[in-house]
Amino acid sequence: MSAMYELLDERRADALAQLAEVLRSSADSAGEVYARDVAAEDLARRMRRLEGAEEGLAFGRLDGVDGTALHIGRLGLHTEDRDLPLLVDWRAEAARPFYAATAVHPMGLRRRRHLRLEGRAVRAVSDELLDGSAPAAEDVVGDGPLKLALEAQRTGRMRSAVATLQEEQDAVVRSPHRGVTVVQGGPGTGKTVVALHRAAYVLYAFPRAAERGVLVLGPNARFLDYISQVLPSLGENDVLLTTCDELAAVAADAVEPADVAQLKGNAVMAEALAGLVRSRQAPEGDFAVRVGQGWAGVTRADVAEARDVARASGLPHNRAREVFKDRLIGAVADALERGTAQALEQIDAEVARITGLDLDAAAEADLQALGFDGVAESGPAQEFDAEAVRADLADDAQVDRAVESLWPRLTPEAVVRSLLADTDALRAHLPSMSGEERSGLLRAPDAPWTDADVPLLDEAASLVDGPPERTYGHVVVDEAQELTDMRWRMVVRRCPGKSLTLVGDFAQAGPATRACDWPQALGPHFGSRFVLHTLTVSYRTTEEILATTRDLLARISPGQQPVRSIRHGDRPRTLTAPSHALVAAVAEELSAEAAQYPGDLLAVICADARAGDMASAGITRWARVVPASEARGLEFDGVVVAGPGEIVSARPSGERDLYVALTRATKRLCTIGS
Numbered sequence: 001m002s003a004m005y006e007l008l009d010e011r012r013a014d015a016l017a018q019l020a021e022v023l024r025s026s027a028d029s030a031g032e033v034y035a036r037d038v039a040a041e042d043l044a045r046r047m048r049r050l051e052g053a054e055e056g057l058a059f060g061r062l063d064g065v066d067g068t069a070l071h072i073g074r075l076g077l078h079t080e081d082r083d084l085p086l087l088v089d090w091r092a093e094a095a096r097p098f099y100a101a102t103a104v105h106p107m108g109l110r111r112r113r114h115l116r117l118e119g120r121a122v123r124a125v126s127d128e129l130l131d132g133s134a135p136a137a138e139d140v141v142g143d144g145p146l147k148l149a150l151e152a153q154r155t156g157r158m159r160s161a162v163a164t165l166q167e168e169q170d171a172v173v174r175s176p177h178r179g180v181t182v183v184q185g186g187p188g189t190g191k192t193v194v195a196l197h198r199a200a201y202v203l204y205a206f207p208r209a210a211e212r213g214v215l216v217l218g219p220n221a222r223f224l225d226y227i228s229q230v231l232p233s234l235g236e237n238d239v240l241l242t243t244c245d246e247l248a249a250v251a252a253d254a255v256e257p258a259d260v261a262q263l264k265g266n267a268v269m270a271e272a273l274a275g276l277v278r279s280r281q282a283p284e285g286d287f288a289v290r291v292g293q294g295w296a297g298v299t300r301a302d303v304a305e306a307r308d309v310a311r312a313s314g315l316p317h318n319r320a321r322e323v324f325k326d327r328l329i330g331a332v333a334d335a336l337e338r339g340t341a342q343a344l345e346q347i348d349a350e351v352a353r354i355t356g357l358d359l360d361a362a363a364e365a366d367l368q369a370l371g372f373d374g375v376a377e378s379g380p381a382q383e384f385d386a387e388a389v390r391a392d393l394a395d396d397a398q399v400d401r402a403v404e405s406l407w408p409r410l411t412p413e414a415v416v417r418s419l420l421a422d423t424d425a426l427r428a429h430l431p432s433m434s435g436e437e438r439s440g441l442l443r444a445p446d447a448p449w450t451d452a453d454v455p456l457l458d459e460a461a462s463l464v465d466g467p468p469e470r471t472y473g474h475v476v477v478d479e480a481q482e483l484t485d486m487r488w489r490m491v492v493r494r495c496p497g498k499s500l501t502l503v504g505d506f507a508q509a510g511p512a513t514r515a516c517d518w519p520q521a522l523g524p525h526f527g528s529r530f531v532l533h534t535l536t537v538s539y540r541t542t543e544e545i546l547a548t549t550r551d552l553l554a555r556i557s558p559g560q561q562p563v564r565s566i567r568h569g570d571r572p573r574t575l576t577a578p579s580h581a582l583v584a585a586v587a588e589e590l591s592a593e594a595a596q597y598p599g600d601l602l603a604v605i606c607a608d609a610r611a612g613d614m615a616s617a618g619i620t621r622w623a624r625v626v627p628a629s630e631a632r633g634l635e636f637d638g639v640v641v642a643g644p645g646e647i648v649s650a651r652p653s654g655e656r657d658l659y660v661a662l663t664r665a666t667k668r669l670c671t672i673g674s
């Protein structure tokens with residue numbers, strides 16, 4: 001082990017020295033400064049990766065039947081003087097047998113050894129013999145590391161499972177499929193574990209995707225905090241962990257009824273917003289601008305043609321506006337040219353009839369009177385200088401004002417407001433919705449933004465300003481069952497290569513979700529082009545707890561195969577307390593638990609409206625207070641579910657919320673209801 005850590009130290013020292021050198025180097029041009037910054041960023045990244053690997057640098061060793069030995073760890077370490085690497089990166093093909101070998105398919109292994117380090121020293125080893133041979137003196141066959149990992153007290157932060165990934169999980173993590181990979185499975189089957197290790201694998205194995213960046217989306221800040229340590233501990237610090245709200249950079253602090261949120265998640269909203277933007281694009285009308293002392297105008301047909309050309313450009317509204325303006329100016333210039341020529345002809349004819357004089361000079365004066373100095377300067381009056389006229393018109397504030405009335409510049413906020421704060425607009429653009437649904441959507445123009453407005457604003461931004469500038473090579477979505485159609489559109493916009501890993505469970509879906517399965521949820525965005533994996537073993541919830549949720553699961557997700565658990569524990573307890581005494585009963589239960597199981601991470605999960613009461617009753621002394629709507633993905637050693645009836649009736653997805661709440665404990669569950 002010491003040789004590996006020495007090499008790690010050496011690599012760090014090298015990286016640090018190189019970084020210092022790069023930072024000291026002079027850069028004379030903007031190009032050189034840029035190159036220096038890129039090199040410095042690369043080295044800083046390498047430093048962070050080397051630092052991230054410090055804890056538990058190596059965690060496995062493979063001994064082949066041919067006598068070879070390979071150490072498996074968080075990153076690869078090679079020296080030039082050795083053929084075999086000192087340490088193999090867990091994501092390398094050579095490390096696969098560590099996760100996939102079994103006694104039936106030993107993959108050439110005699111022994112798989114798990115190492116547990118403390119600091120830089122090996123504290124424990126545990127061996128599995130895979131070739132059927134009898135244990136030799138140096139083999140340590142005992143409790144597996146998985147058992148130890150699962151029995152460890154929870155800390156409130158998920159740990160990496162890189163040393164104990166199970167075969168069915170590893171198969172997904174390492175899947176060579178670059179398109180859409182979907183992972184479903186009941187509570188605690190390791191979907192989040194798989195999603196995060198998959199992100200690390202993509203960075204390692206798909207360099208093109210890695211270059212464009214990897215994004216991990218979670219349902220809320222609490223969940224992101226829970227998973228925040230996993231990727232850094234795998235040496236990956238360059239993955240952006242965020243929520244959809246943060247992606248759209250919208251502060252959404254208002255809540256709204258679940259049925260309204262569901263309506264706003266429907267794909268018809270995208271059509272409605274597109275319809276509204278189209279309705280702002282020169283619906284009809286003439287166009288006239290003041291030119292000098294007079295007016296120059298074009299016909300309805302010219303305006304309509306300019307609009308059609310602008311739309312056909314496929315550009316977002318605010319950029320297509322330039323095309324529209326350009327086209328209109330062209331039409332005005334043509335009209336001016338025609339008008340000038342006609343006027344000149346008439347004057348010429350008139351003067352010739354009366355006096356026989358040539359009046360070129362008069363025509364030039366005419367144009368000057370119209371305000372086109374450039375025209376007069378650039379040549380004889382009859383040679384109308386269309387370029388100069390266009391340039392003048394393009395810079396003219398009045399022209400811009402006139403264009404604005406036909407094709408106004410729009411902001412995403414204004415677009416969404418114009419739809420949702422106007423009964424006529426709702427009726428015009430959402431004809432398939434009932435009157436009741438439309439009145440549900442209606443809001444005051446200055447109402448604050450809600451969670452469900454975020455994807456509408458994002459959609460509007462893509463319509464008016466184009467797709468987001470920042471896109472990613474691979475996107476991982478956790479709790480993906482939560483995404484509405486409108487949110488899927490947000491995600492797809494940020495992943496043009498459609499390389500995604502999506503994990504979730506429809507039995508745990510919240511109130512905004514309309515889809516019941518993956519084909520329904522993904523069909524509109526990816527067709528049937530996704531590969532579906534199912535995880536079957538729960539590593540969190542004990543068999544005893546799962547058994548008490550079977551009836552509920554059959555109700556909320558008929559046909560879903562219940563998972564089996566490899567954990568066993570106490571039977572869940574059920575206590576009763578009238579509603580007014582619920583908080584006191586919860587406090588009593590949790591204070592007793594905290595005393596009996598010191599160091600265990602405890603939580604009370606209750607209806608959102610109860611969370612305030614719980615916190616002010618001082619329950620946070622013993623436990624975290626988690627509103628049911630935010631419990632997805634989290635886990636604790638002991639959980640008290642307070643007021644199951646209140647959780648069920650709080651939202652349309654109440655029974656699924658309760659199922660989520662009941663499946664958060666790794667050891668003990670107590671339900672207190674009236």
Ligand SMILES: Nc1ncnc2c1ncn2[C@@H]1O[C@H](COP(=O)(O)OP(=O)(O)OP(=O)(O)O)[C@@H](O)[C@H]1O
Pocket residue numbers: 146149150158159161164165166169185186187188189190191192193194505508539540632633634635663
């Ligand atoms: N291979 C593994 N080794 C060690 N721990 C594991 C492994 N797989 C899962 N776990 C642990 O099991 C627990 C549940 O995992 P995870 O949160 O990924 O499940 P999930 O399927 O996402 O659950 P949910 O559906 O409730 O969100 C976590 O504590 C996780 O660390």
